[in-house]
Amino acid sequence: MIEHFFNLHASNYQVDSRIIKKNDVFFALKGERVDGHDFLRDIELKGAKACIIEKDFNGYVPNIQVFRVDGVLKFLQDIAREALKKSKAFKIGITGSFGKTTTKEFLVTILKEKYSVSSTYKNYNSQIGLPLSILNMDRNVDFLVFEMGMDKKHEIENLVSFCQIDLALITKVDLIQEGFKNVEDVAQAKKEIFLSKNIKNKILNFDLLKLKTFHNEKFITFSIKNKNADFYLKNSFFYEKNLKIKLFFPFSEKHFLENALAAISIARILNIDFETIQKGINNLKTVNMRYEKVFIKDALFIKDFYNSNFTTMKESILSLKNYKNRKIFVLGGMPHMVNINKNCHRKILNLAKKYSDNIFLYGKQWENLNHFVYKDLKDIALKLNEILKKDDIVLLKSARFYKLENIFDFIN
Known part of the structure; x- marks a missing residue:
């Protein structure tokens, strides 16, 4: 079966039916929320060359090459x-x-x-x-x-x-x-x-x-x-x-x-x-959303919101401690850290106060720390539009959960 699989000479291999193109191969993985088997009609209409499905699947089977296997993930x-x-x-x-x-x-x-x-x-x-x-x-x-x-x-x-x-x-x-x-x-x-x-x-x-x-x-x-x-x-x-x-x-x-x-x-x-x-x-370049630097309105914005935990948030804050510029921190919560380090948000806030001129907090993890917590990224953006000055440094640090990049939809 494996040799036959390689003889397909597919264009690409995918697990996401939304990005399937002509001559691609689709692995119908069953996850906690989504079952790839539910999208076999879709990948057939998009021109998929073949699909890999569970051996005991008894639903709709597309009119393309089909590989029935004991465990789609194992086969992958x-x-x-x-x-x-x-x-x-x-x-x-x-x-x-x-x-x-x-x-x-x-x-x-x-x-x-x-x-x-x-x-x-x-x-x-x-x-x-x-x-x-x-x-x-x-x-x-x-x-x-x-x-x-x-x-x-x-x-x-x-x-x-x-x-x-x-x-x-x-x-x-x-x-x-x-x-x-x-x-x-x-x-x-x-x-x-x-x-x-x-x-x-x-x-x-x-x-x-x-x-x-x-x-x-x-x-x-x-x-x-x-x-x-x-x-x-x-x-x-x-x-x-x-x-x-x-x-x-x-x-x-x-x-x-x-x-x-x-x-x-x-x-x-x-x-x-x-x-x-x-x-x-x-030729080294930073990876997208990992301490990525962009200039907007003559201010330096540091996009560091691909991932976040106590250590990386601390490092991001300390990386700016020697800068003389006015510093503004926009900090999103760290949902996954709450059960690991219950005081991590308080410790980060105290550190941020030491090295920043203005702090905007976003996410329920910051609540009950005697600091205003914003409920909407648009409100943070509008406030930034009001106070931004030339040469300001704005650090945006957060877990991916909060999608802090959306704040740029409202920055003038």
Whole structure:
């Protein structure tokens, strides 16, 4: 069946019926809210070449190629495994509680200066997203870079089982999800990325060595804080064994420098020369909605609302502490953090008061903290329109849940 599947020569592989196009293949996944089997008529009308459905499905079956399988998700992952077996590319895996998407994009930018590279699409790092991304990418390249995420234990282990990466890196580990007892518990789940049978290099942020999970093992480390790391960056000087190299970065924020260092560390392990690395660094760009900078009305707006947790919100605020400009913070709530750290919103508000001139809060998580909480993004935008001055810095930080980007619909 698998060989027959590959002989389809489909245009693309999809799990979302809304974006199906002619000659695409559709995987009818059944989720908590939506069942892909309910949209088989739609994908037939759109010209899909084939669909994968559950073996026991007894509803409408389209007049196209149909694969009946025991578990559509398992079949998707098995197909991705087979697809990778045919690839001779060196495979790299990146995980972490945060910073993995930016690190992945930075690494891909550097590698592309000299090699052919494919990587997971955007943040397609889940049990569904990663195998789907693998099927849709060009695998006849020098390097494949996979971002790996998880919601619970053994999920990264499963991703690794069909990716079989050669090199793996963990950016950071923090307690930002429910379902884990503590940071050590999260670390154990992230460490699963090193279970690949093909693993040659295990790379860690030096900070993680303080966790028991990473004791009594040998890792390659990187750090912007500790010079004992194998790869160390300070004041734009990169240190590696007896080497000291001056590098020039298009940003100064610590979290971006740390992500860049992680990418550079992988590049050096792959014996990429510094001239190539610097060319790559020159082309580094921040990822959409991750500390993305735009100028509106002569004020700098920092869009940092792709994701949010206590640590990343704290880092975003502290990244602006040395600026002399007037600072305005628009902070959305962090719904997923409430049961993990009950005082996190109060702590963030106190920190924000220390480093800002004006604070706008949005989301019920900020209630009962003796500060006005807005119910509508439009009201925040209208107020910003009134008070904005030249050279102001406006930080917009929030969890994706609140879709803070919609505020720009009302900014003049």
